[in-house]
Amino acid sequence: MSRKVVRSSKFRHVFGQPAKADQCYDDVRISQTTWDSSFCSVNPKFLAMIVEASGGGAFMVLPLAKTGRLDKSQPLVCGHTAPVLDIEWCPHNDNIIASGSEDCTVMVWEVPDGGLVRPLTEPLVTLEGHSKRVGIVAWHPTAQNVLLSAGYDNAVLLWDVGSGQALVELRDLHPDTIYSVAWSRDGSRLCTSCRDRRVRVIEPRSGRVLAAHLEEPMNLQELDTSSGVLLPHYDPDTSMVYLCGKGDSSIRYFEVTPEAPYLHFLSLFSSKESQRGGGWMPKRGLDVSKCEIARFYKLHERRCEPIAMTVPRKSDLFQEDLYPDTAGPDPALTAEEWFGGKDAGPLLISLKDGYVPPKSREFKVNKSILEPRRSQTCSDGGSPGALEKLTEDVRQLQAMVTEQERRIAVLEAKAAK
The missing domain is CATH 1.20.5 (Single alpha-helices involved in coiled-coils or other helix-helix interfaces)
Structure with a gap:
């Protein structure tokens, strides 16, 4: 009789724990737009969600502690003239967020500490360069003030937000709609998926396509028969991949290893209600005292529910094997250095004593473009x-x-x- 060998992993027993009712965000009218972005972005200070709004596009920004039922008069960020399609917090300034919209513009906003007390209608910067709606915004992971946008014009633009200029325009690489874009950890590469069913790895400053199609997958996992869009999240600290789908009610997580078969299924978190989208908290915003290694903010139709991914440990001491030094909030490069050809990995910080978000940082912008x-x-x-x-x-x-x-x-x- 053969005995099945179980692969050893410290993440085998990771489990998802939904927040209690009073720790959720209720009465939020999540956007009904059919675009396939996550509709949500979160950092250690704020939670932002794209919501339904009359007379244009809007998204809501809440301090993390402002849980429970929201007032109907909650002020919104509402400067776009058409629905907002994507939002993302700046990794180097927790008060700065970018938004892309059907009005063909990208806007960069500054949220005051404590959140909004009145509607925010004036962005720090409006970036105009796309001829069709903008469905993707993504900040550079290590260079300050560098922002990527991708639109229905099949173009990828790389902006120096400080000057308000698109310094790189990649307009001839994709023959059809761009579905998603991701930076490498040091920001030296881009990976895009396109409606033409090709995955492209791109050197962004030169526009050179390093790989245009991955014919042989390293690993093939059959998930289910649903046709919903998958929202992947990769954690380089733990080498784990989380997969959740729009319209799905589960989160699957896997561990990536350097040896075949490379991808190992760990477990599945399921709930009764399906998700319309969601955002992942940066590692520096997690509760290390509870061995929390990830937190997903799951969007329902009228609600946002935090779900903590936790490793069961009995000790109250800091678990160093779960928390290697992680990306901190300080940029490794200026925009000028990165556009000039330099690359650098993230500046790492220790989470041993926890992380306290700093007060709002100055965001330098050329005054003439304001x-x-x-x-x-x-x-x-x-x-x-x-x-x-x-x-x-x-x-x-x-x-x-x-x-x-x-x-x-x-x-x-x-x-x-």
């Missing part, structure tokens, strides 16, 4: 000079409000001490 674009004549017949004066008054008022918010933050910090 001025709102105005037509030379007013619709009501006003003169260009009057409009310019009004614009200047608004700018001064915005500067005054910003200064007051800064002073309040300083006073709060002093009071806390």
Whole structure:
């Protein structure tokens, strides 16, 4: 009689634990748009979700602690003139988020510490370069202020957000709609999937395609017969891959190893309700005291439910084998260095003593691109000079409000001490 050998793994018994009802976010009208993005992005300070909104596109930003039933008057980020299709927090500044929309623009926003007390309608920067709707935004993992966008015009643009310029435009690499884009860990490569059923590995600055089709898979896993879109998440610290599908009610997770068969199924988390999307918390936002190695924010039709992935351990001590040094919030390169040809891996931090999100960091943007674009004549017949004066008054008022918010933050910090 042969005996089946079970592969040893410290992640074999990882289990998913849904948050209690009072730790969920209720009464959220998740977007009904049919685009296949995750509709959600999260970091150690904020949770952002794309929501239904009248008169344009909007998404909601909540401090992580603001759980429970939300007020219907909750302010939104609502500067787009058409539905928002994708959002992503900046990995180097927890107060900065980018959004792509059907209005063909990308906008970059700054959320104040503590969240929104009024609707946010003025972005830091509006990036215009796509001729059709923008379905994907993705920040560079190690270079500051570098943002990727991909649109229905089959183009990938690489922006220096500080100057508001698209310094690289990849317009001839994809013959059809781009479904997804992912950076390598050091940002030296891109991987894209396209409607033409090809996966491309691209050197982004030169536009050179390093591989255009993967005919022989390293491993083949049959999941189910559903045709829903899969949302993969890879954790380089644990070499684990999590797969959840839109319209599905489960999360499958696997471990990747350097030897064949390379991909090993670990377990499955299932719940009764299917997901419309969801976001993964960066490793620095997890609770290491509970051996939490991942956290998924699952979007229902009217609700967001955090699900913690935990390794069962009896010891209360820090588990070093579960938490190698991980990517921190500091960039390794400037935008100029990366566009100039340099590459660097992430700057790592230890989670041994936990991670405390810093106060909002300064986001440097060329002041000239912050001025709102105005037509030379007013619709009501006003003169260009009057409009310019009004614009200047608004700018001064915005500067005054910003200064007051800064002073309040300083006073709060002093009071806390």
